[in-house]
Amino acid sequence: LQLHSGLTPAEQRLVFKKPPKGVRKIVLATNIAETSITVEDVVHVVDTGRVKERQYDVRRGMGSLEEGWVSRAAAAQRAGRAG
Numbered sequence: 001l002q003l004h005s006g007l008t009p010a011e012q013r014l015v016f017k018k019p020p021k022g023v024r025k026i027v028l029a030t031n032i033a034e035t036s037i038t039v040e041d042v043v044h045v046v047d048t049g050r051v052k053e054r055q056y057d058v059r060r061g062m063g064s065l066e067e068g069w070v071s072r073a074a075a076a077q078r079a080g081r082a083g
Contacts, residue, residue: 015039047078 051070
């Protein structure tokens with residue numbers, strides 16, 4: 001299942017439904033998702049180690065989301081949130 005702002009609210013709610021017996025829910029997320037939602041029935045988290053951060057380019061006069069690697073401190077914090 002995907003979860004992003006381009007989906008309808010009904011499509012977004014599918015992520016929160018309990019999966020059928022014998023089916024595992026796997027979550028791959030960026031730091032943007034991890035600060036925005038809580039998915040109650042997650043048992044394991046696969047951390048990709050990636051992060052999206054807002055950057056501002058003074059030369060071009062515009063902002064963007066840039067992808068990079070998570071810091072060690074942030075990785076430790078993510079692990080703590082995952083239980």
